Amino acid sequence: MSEQEVNTDNQETQRQKYSDKEAARIFDQEFMPHVNSMYNFAYRLTFDEDDAKDLVQDTYLKAFRFINSFEQGTNAKAWLFRILKNSFINEFRKKSKQPAKVDYNEVESYYNSDDIDENITTDLRVETVQHMIGDEITSALNGIPVDFRTVIILSDLEGFTYEEMSKILDIPIGTVRSRLHRARNMLKDKLAVYAKEMGYNK
Amino acid sequence: MSEFSDWFKDTFKGCYCEKGNLVDERRFSEIVQLVLDNEADEESRAIFEEKIRTCVKSCGSFEKEKSLRETIKQKLFDHKKDIPNDLAASIKKSINL
Numbered sequence: 259m260s261e262q263e264v265n266t267d268n269q270e271t272q273r274q275k276y277s278d279k280e281a282a283r284i285f286d287q288e289f290m291p292h293v294n295s296m297y298n299f300a301y302r303l304t305f306d307e308d309d310a311k312d313l314v315q316d317t318y319l320k321a322f323r324f325i326n327s328f329e330q331g332t333n334a335k336a337w338l339f340r341i342l343k344n345s346f347i348n349e350f351r352k353k354s355k356q357p358a359k360v361d362y363n364e365v366e367s368y369y370n371s372d373d374i375d376e377n378i379t380t381d382l383r384v385e386t387v388q389h390m391i392g393d394e395i396t397s398a399l400n401g402i403p404v405d406f407r408t409v410i411i412l413s414d415l416e417g418f419t420y421e422e423m424s425k426i427l428d429i430p431i432g433t434v435r436s437r438l439h440r441a442r443n444m445l446k447d448k449l450a451v452y453a454k455e456m457g458y459n460k
Numbered sequence: 461m462s463e464f465s466d467w468f469k470d471t472f473k474g475c476y477c478e479k480g481n482l483v484d485e486r487r488f489s490e491i492v493q494l495v496l497d498n499e500a501d502e503e504s505r506a507i508f509e510e511k512i513r514t515c516v517k518s519c520g521s522f523e524k525e526k527s528l529r530e531t532i533k534q535k536l537f538d539h540k541k542d543i544p545n546d547l548a549a550s551i552k553k554s555i556n557l
Contacts, residue, residue: 282557290548297543311544318551384527392539395532413497414533415540420499435499439490445532 274326281325288334289321295335295416296342302411303346303404313350317342333422339412340426382450386458390449394456398448406441413438464494465503472511488518492525 276284296317300310320341321328328337387395399407412418412426420434427434452458471487494500495508512519 285555286552286557290552293548293551294543297547298540301541307541307544310541311547314547315551315554319554322555382528384524384531387528387531387535390535392535395535396539399536414529415536420497435490435494438497439493442493442529446528449532 274329276326281322284325284328284330284334285318285322288330289318289338292335292338293318296338299339299411299416300342300346302400302407304350305400309350313342313345316345316349320345335416336418336422336426339416339418343408343426382446382453386453387449389458390453394452395449398445398452401448402441402444406437406444409434409438410441410445464491464500465507467491468500468504468507468511472507485521488521489525492522495522496526496529 293314296314297310300313300317301307304310304313317338321338324341328334399410402410408427409423412423413420418426420431420438423434424431429437467487468491471491491500491504491508495505500508512522
C-alpha cells in the first residue's frame with residue numbers, strides 16, 4: 259500500500275505531524291465512529307463475514323499507519339472508504355469468495371453502447387418492490403457487478419456526493435453520474451426479472 | 461454543475477406535453493437522478509420543477525422514480541449487517557489504543 263493510495267486526490271497531500279496523543283484522538287474520535295458503515299461496505303463487497311472483518315481491520319491499520327496524510331477537518335469517512343476500496347481491489351478481490359467472475363470492461367462497454375436505450379424502460383412497479391423483503395432486494399444488488407454495486411452503496415446507503423465518490427473511486431464526476439445511472443437500471447432489471455419469476459406482478 | 465442546465469433545457473425542448481409524449485425518456489431519467497441525488501444546480505432544478513409542474517407525463521415519471529428509489533433505499537438500509545461485537549475493540553487493540 260503506497261501513501262498515494264490513501265490520499266483523496268491526485269495532488270500531493272501535505273503531510274501532518276501529529277503527536278501520539280493527537281493521532282490517538284483523531285483515530286478514536288474521527289475514524290472509529292465509521293466502523294459500522296465500513297463493515298457494511300466491506301461485507302457488501304466480499305459477501306463474507308470473516309473477509310469483511312479482515313478488510314475493515316486492515317483498513318484501520320493502514321489509516322493509522324498513514325494518519326499523517328489525513329488532514330483534520332476534511333472528510334474522514336470518505337478517506338477511510340477510499341482506503342478500504344483500494345485494499346479490496348489490491349488484495350481482497352483476488353481471494354474473494356464471490357462466485358461470479360465478470361469482465362468489467364465488457365460490462366462497461368455493453369452499458370456504454372447504444373443498445374442501452376433498449377433496456378432503459380424496465381417496467382418495475384413501486385407496489386412490486388414494496389412487496390419484496392430486504393433479502394430479495396439485497397440479493398438483486400449483490401447480483402450486479404461490483405463496480406456498479408459500489409456506486410449504489412456509496413450513494414444510496416452511505417450518502418456520499420458525486421464529488422466524494424469521484425475521489426473515493428478515482429473516476430471523473432461524469433463517470434460517477436453515468437455509472438450510477440446504469441447501476442440503478444441494472445438493479446431495476448434484476449428486480450423486475452425476480453418479480454416476474456416470483457409472480458409478484460400478477 | 462451549472463453545465464447541466466443547458467442539458468436540462470435541451471432535453472425538454474423536444475417534449476410535446478400536450479400529446480403526453482416525453483421524447484427522450486433516457487435523458488429524462490438521468491435528469492431525475494441528478495435531481496433526486498441533489499446534484500442539480502439551482503437553475504437546473506428550477507427548469508426541472510417548472511417542467512414537472514406543467515407536464516403530466518414528466519411528473520408521473522418523476523414521482524414513480526422517487527417512490528421506487530425511496531422504497532429500494534429503505535429496504536436496503538433496513539437490511540444492514542450487524543457489526544461483529546469484538547471488531548471495534550480488536551481494531552483499537554491492534555494499534556494499542
